[in-house]
Amino acid sequence: MPKLKTHSGAAKRFHKTGTGKFKRGxxxxxxxxTSKATKTxxxxxxxxxIxxxxHHKVARMLPYA
Structure with a gap:
């Protein structure tokens, strides 16, 4: 099997947690x-x-995460 390419845009936006979930900003x-509340x-x-x-879509874009 050839190596899989990581989606570079997704790699900048998502990070895998220790339990296998993905974090996002x-x-x-x-x-x-200025129009948003401080709490917001x-x-x-x-x-x-996410x-x-x-989850399936992001995991496919980040095969080695």
Whole structure:
């Protein structure tokens, strides 16, 4: 079998956890931050897990993660 290529865009956006799930960053933190509440910005600064429905797609893009 040949080696599989990692999707470089996905490699920059997702990281595998110790339990095999994938972490992702949150969106809506690039600009127009003055109209967002401080609490909202604080929550969006953290990371989140991808949904179970997307797990297969992300795992396929990151074969060696």
């Amino acid at each position: 949150q969106s809506k933190m690039r600009h127009i931050l 910005k604080r929550k969006l600064g953290g990371s989140a897990l 949904s179970d429905a997307d």
